[in-house]
Amino acid sequence: MKTTADVIIVGGGVVGNAAAYYLAKRGVEVLVLEADDSIGHGGSSRNGGGVRQSGRDVRELPYAMYGIKHLWPTLSEELGVDVEYHQGGNLRLALEESHIDILKGQAERATALGLDVKLIDGKEVHEINPYLSDAIIGATWCPTDGHANPMKTTLAFYKRARELGARFISGEKVVELRKFKGRIRSVVTESGTIYEGNTVILAAGYESREISKTVGIDIPMSLFYETCLVTEAQPPMFDIMLGVATAEIYGHQCDHGSFVFGSGTGLEPSKVPDSSDLRVPALDVSANCRCIMKYVPMLKDAKVVRSWGGWMDITHDHVPVISPVEEVPGLLLACGMSGHGFGTGPAVGLLLSQMVVGEKPICDITPLRYDRFKSDR
Amino acid sequence: MIISNDRLRDIGEFIPQPDDDILICRCEEITKGEIRRACHDGIFTMEEMRRYLRNGMGLCQGQTCSKLVKGIMARELKISPLDLEPATSRAPMRPIEMEIYARDGGNVG
Ligand SMILES: Cc1cc2nc3c(=O)[nH]c(=O)nc-3n(C[C@H](O)[C@H](O)[C@H](O)COP(=O)(O)OP(=O)(O)OC[C@H]3O[C@@H](n4cnc5c(N)ncnc54)[C@H](O)[C@@H]3O)c2cc1C
Numbered sequence: 416m417k418t419t420a421d422v423i424i425v426g427g428g429v430v431g432n433a434a435a436y437y438l439a440k441r442g443v444e445v446l447v448l449e450a451d452d453s454i455g456h457g458g459s460s461r462n463g464g465g466v467r468q469s470g471r472d473v474r475e476l477p478y479a480m481y482g483i484k485h486l487w488p489t490l491s492e493e494l495g496v497d498v499e500y501h502q503g504g505n506l507r508l509a510l511e512e513s514h515i516d517i518l519k520g521q522a523e524r525a526t527a528l529g530l531d532v533k534l535i536d537g538k539e540v541h542e543i544n545p546y547l548s549d550a551i552i553g554a555t556w557c558p559t560d561g562h563a564n565p566m567k568t569t570l571a572f573y574k575r576a577r578e579l580g581a582r583f584i585s586g587e588k589v590v591e592l593r594k595f596k597g598r599i600r601s602v603v604t605e606s607g608t609i610y611e612g613n614t615v616i617l618a619a620g621y622e623s624r625e626i627s628k629t630v631g632i633d634i635p636m637s638l639f640y641e642t643c644l645v646t647e648a649q650p651p652m653f654d655i656m657l658g659v660a661t662a663e664i665y666g667h668q669c670d671h672g673s674f675v676f677g678s679g680t681g682l683e684p685s686k687v688p689d690s691s692d693l694r695v696p697a698l699d700v701s702a703n704c705r706c707i708m709k710y711v712p713m714l715k716d717a718k719v720v721r722s723w724g725g726w727m728d729i730t731h732d733h734v735p736v737i738s739p740v741e742e743v744p745g746l747l748l749a750c751g752m753s754g755h756g757f758g759t760g761p762a763v764g765l766l767l768s769q770m771v772v773g774e775k776p777i778c779d780i781t782p783l784r785y786d787r788f789k790s791d792r
Numbered sequence: 793m794i795i796s797n798d799r800l801r802d803i804g805e806f807i808p809q810p811d812d813d814i815l816i817c818r819c820e821e822i823t824k825g826e827i828r829r830a831c832h833d834g835i836f837t838m839e840e841m842r843r844y845l846r847n848g849m850g851l852c853q854g855q856t857c858s859k860l861v862k863g864i865m866a867r868e869l870k871i872s873p874l875d876l877e878p879a880t881s882r883a884p885m886r887p888i889e890m891e892i893y894a895r896d897g898g899n900v901g
Pocket of ligand 1: 425426427428429430431448449450451454455456457458459460461462463464465466467587588589590618619620621622623626641642643665677724725726727749750751752753754755756757758759
């Protein structure tokens, strides 16, 4: 079996698969190693589907906006799978004056960066979306945000990359990286196989931290757990992505008619971090239901069909690491997506492919470097 | 092991069959042909299949069709059905209204 490739990607999530696609499209020989038996087993298939720019940090906004302008609108056509992308806008809702204060700050920061986000009152909210609670007193409105189907998007990048010749091996857990003559060279897996490449892209979510440590690089990240639920299909109501000022819930109605909402109980910080433990804690779904009914009371009779959970890889400053590593030439990091890496997945994949082939990147990525974390003591 | 997980493994061409139109997942209306075709898109596990097509994601949660899906996939992928792990079952066991699910004693006010 061939164990070499020009580029080896560790992790078959939306980031790894998108990078594989954009590289294969550029004629580069790619090999993706995924630890799980299923491609897209991580956060990429477990998220709320938000494709948003509002709420993003100034360092992320350029590529978040690029993706929404240039990649998402044609993605289904390009990949040959309907990824159910809808640009219906995003409402971030407020129930109290204190929520408005939070939203004001967010809207000001985003507007300063050139994003069209404005604060609107309760009446305007209900004009945009008549299905929401009368108790809502205002919101921020970002008309260019939206949502998509994360499971299909992640597998669509895989499918198209594979058609273009990218090789994927599942059930192949990477445990170590090795250098040769000062450059990255080998990728060692649990099964004992040693793969070799000229470039290695580390896109394994939180596990990237353990793997990069084997070549002396540590990325400050932690694990954070969140759950989602899905309802049975409802009549078509709205195309809008919903969020709330308190960040308690987020969700949307899918093409299928069902509503997907993500949330937590507030007890998550005390959960034992273990990315292999995906069981949904008993309290989560009930808390999610209560929060949803506060904002969309008419869903009270909607039946919950399924719930699931996933882990987020959160960096110390909640901004991803997308970066070359000078100490280990040939190693590229793409991890720490910090709970919002689905919407930016296509743009990050494109950026990685540009870094590999030496194309001018769609934006400056130096603010996303891995060595930006410094102690302030 | 590694060889069977190589997603470029050759499973041959997709050949249409006369019964490709039969419904396998009734809840989500997924046909045999769609499942077979997805295998050729590189969908090699039951977890991937239901994420790709929504089979088994409806009201019965795959209780009726998952054995059938497994058999179709195994034949198409030229492997034993024993090599296909079932997708994870997920709470609740039966669909429950939000208003009822919400009453677990939390946030009583
Ligand atoms: C409940 C929830 C809701 C979310 N909602 C949103 C949202 O609405 N919008 C949004 O933009 N984002 C959202 N996110 C975040 C988003 O899902 C992630 O940021 C994104 O999927 C990250 O993609 P990734 O490819 O970096 O990571 P992952 O999808 O985690 O992929 C990493 C892959 O690497 C594999 N791997 C791990 N270790 C190894 C190893 N040693 N060797 C080989 N492979 C390995 C894993 O199995 C996994 O498949 C949410 C996340 C969760 C959990």
